Amino acid sequence: MAAVRSNILPKEKNIRDEWVRDVSQFIKRVNEYIQVKSSADSTVVYRGEPEVYPSPCRPNIFRKGVMDGNRFFEKSLFDTMRQNKLTGESRYLDNAIDAQHGEFPSRLLDVSYNCLTALYFAVTPYYHNREDALDGKDGMVFLFFVDEIFSPSAQNTNDNYDAIIKRDCGWYQDKQLFEKNHKFIDHTKLNNRIIAQQGAFILFPGDEPENLPECMGYGIRIPGEAKPLIRRELKQLFGIHTGSIYPEIINLVGELSSKSKKLNTEEFNCKNELLYAWRQMEKELDYYLDYAIGLGKNGRKHGEAVPVQVLMHMEHVIDSYRKGFLEFARDWQDGKEPGQEGQKGDLRMEDLKMVIEKYNQSVEEFSRNLQQYGIGEISEKMLLIRLD
Secondary structure (H helix, E strand, C coil), X not given: CCCCCCCCCCCCCCCCCCCCCXXXXXXXXXXXXXXXXXXXXXXXXXXXXXXXXXXXXXXXXXXXCCCCCCCCHXXXXXXXXXXXXXXXXXXXXXXXXXXHCCCCCCCEEEEECCHHHHHHHHHCCCCCCCCCCCCCCCEEEEEEEECCEEXXXXXXXXXXXXXXXXXCCCCCCCCCHHHHCCEEECCCCCCHHHHHHCEEEEECCCXXXXXXXXXCEEEEEECHHHHHHHHHHHHHHHCXXXXXXXXXXXXXXXXXXXXXXXXXXXXXXXXXXXXXXXXHHHHHHHHHHHHHHXXXXXXXXXXXXXXXXXXHHHHHHHHHHHHHHHHHHHHHHHCCCCCCHHHHCCCCXXXXXXXXXXXXXXXXXXXXXXXXXXXXXXXXXXXXXXXX
């Protein structure tokens, strides 16, 4: 199964690794993933890419190198757009959405609620090129299962984005841990392209493109030779093509009511960002435990340890969080000196200890589960955090 990024762990073991050749096979494959992986608390969104990139699912700002040596590039871009009436919005996130669909560099990754829209992008290059320009190359459709939604109009979402762009939030800046806090931002009906594509975004908060976690996304490969047929079917059967008519906004009451139950409305502050990072780690550990248990159902004898490289991969993931929490804790403690209050944020020592305790408990529980199921052992003591 094609993965969101290159790694040693295969994707969903219950779905056969077969490429799709037409729209009906694609829909069947998507439905298989949803039946296996979806839950009442998750929302499924999709992304299509016309080539199999070495580093897929990357916002274009990281591909173009525009921030090299210019940390305030985005703020300068949005201010210039305002001056030239290219955006009428007063908030930086709204400016970013306008820029995204004005072909400017952006840290927002486009996704869609419509799997067929994503399929269109997987079989069709950007509209400046001929439709068949990439028919000799395979495309990809990615499925993302998200369980927290951030509203583009909410205060917490805009505070978070402002902290990224303005770089004036001391406790948040240049923290490896918070680069892991990818956030799914719901769509807005104010932009015609977003309406047409039933679009939304995944926010990449760091200056470097931290990969999306493996537990979040799954890939479906589209053979290059199948692209012409799929494009024809999308146009004839679903009216999806480059010149598609933008859909009208109807029947939104039920959709918005459902989403409102999943919206993350927590204030953007230091404590909540730390807890968000801890929850991200919990999801990754659940994914790896499920994967390791599944190995036993697919040929591993009872009591036989999983391959050492799998355990090493798990340790590497946990250690990346350990380093992130440690880096933050040390910087936070240094920031308590007079004149460095901005580095401290609104976090109290008991809050920091509480989050670190949750981290340690998660690592200990994960280690116990590995041993309980006869999977193997990790270097638990080396992965725990002790605050001096």
